[in-house]
Amino acid sequence: FAWLRHFKKSMEIPTPIYNHVSNYDVYEPAEDTFLLLDALEKEQDYLKALRPTIALEVGCGSGVVSAFLATILGDSTAYFCTDRNQSAASCCVETSAANHVTINPVLTDLSTSFLPRFEHSVDVLIFNPPYVVTPPHEVEVNGITASWAGGVDGRQVMNRFFKQVPNLLSNRGVLYLVVIRENKPDEIREIFNEMGFLCEVVMTRRSGPEFLMILKFVRK
Template sequence: MTTAAVRPADLGFLWTLPGVYAPQEDTRLLARALLAEGVTAGMDVLDVCTGSGALAVLAARMGARVSATDISRRAVLTAQLNAARARQRVQVRRGDLSAPWGGRTFDVVVSNPPYVPARGRRPPLWGRARAWDAGRDGRHVVDRICAHAPRLLRPHGVLLMVHSGLCGTDTTLRQLTAAGLTCSVTDRAYVPFGRVLTQRLPWLRAQGLIGPHEDKEELVVIRAERS
């Protein structure tokens, strides 16, 4: 299937079990980046923190060989079901980041990880909030992906990751650059605060993460390439 036949809007058909992150604006933003990357048949793609499997299914529809992981059993089942419903082959395994795939490397790694700052110093071990809470600075998973990326990518392989500006875009760029990758912000969007951010606005403002008059969240897509 050509990229012209695949649209981020097509992600709306996906089904999610309760407690699994449903595709939202960040998913669509990352889907657009994946389409722009020009994934083709024969390429190996890894979707880290796959959730509903939206990006994994999209990559499979573009012709790639797709692997996906999530720490949540419900997310793994949801991704498997969505791949089956879309009649696409996606290998989904439960585990931490890339651990289920051993020492394999990939042409493209995509990730929409948990990135919302939360009161807890560490993310929850269970419950719905596990899909978005990521420690006090929102970087518990983002930092680990930055550290893992160089050994996941083949030469000229690419990491595509989306996260909120609240957890520090410049920090991500610095970490990926220090790891030897060439990186930049390739897309961004400003979206109204969703339910999660709205519920914790007083705390976020007290932490200085959101200004008193801000009413939108910045989402960024970061592209990092191994030389």
């Protein structure tokens, strides 16, 4: 009944228009996407009080999450997103136009192109990573498989990204991360604890066999 939840939610912050997404070779919005939207809506007062200057979504796919965030925060924030898929960048441009927001897609691996230029400058960082546990070699496959194949523990892509977070986030910055139980969230919490971050579970939801979680990280 995800559609019913989002019909109700649309009375407050509308779900972004994304009927064009099927025209692109990208990960289409699914239950993990909608859980992330719900979490951002829940966090909207916190995010507005943060008064972010720069927001960055890593692995943007359709661009729906960035469009939703831009609807919450308005024009005072600069919105960037990354993907290694050209089709995702093109889709994000159309999503941006369809929802009357401005999002700047960049073709890059994770956030590599933003360092060191955006070092300690990102106030809102979002990542819905490839988290499905798969054989390690599937992580290197191009195309739509790259949007969900996470390799060992579903963490091969995540673990590379974690190393970039301390250099990206501003002192007041926040990271929202989508994980499932198989990703060993307690281990993730400890990794970030050792890097100087606090962890909070913002929202959870079961979707078929998956138990989804949105983790929030801020500096201690």
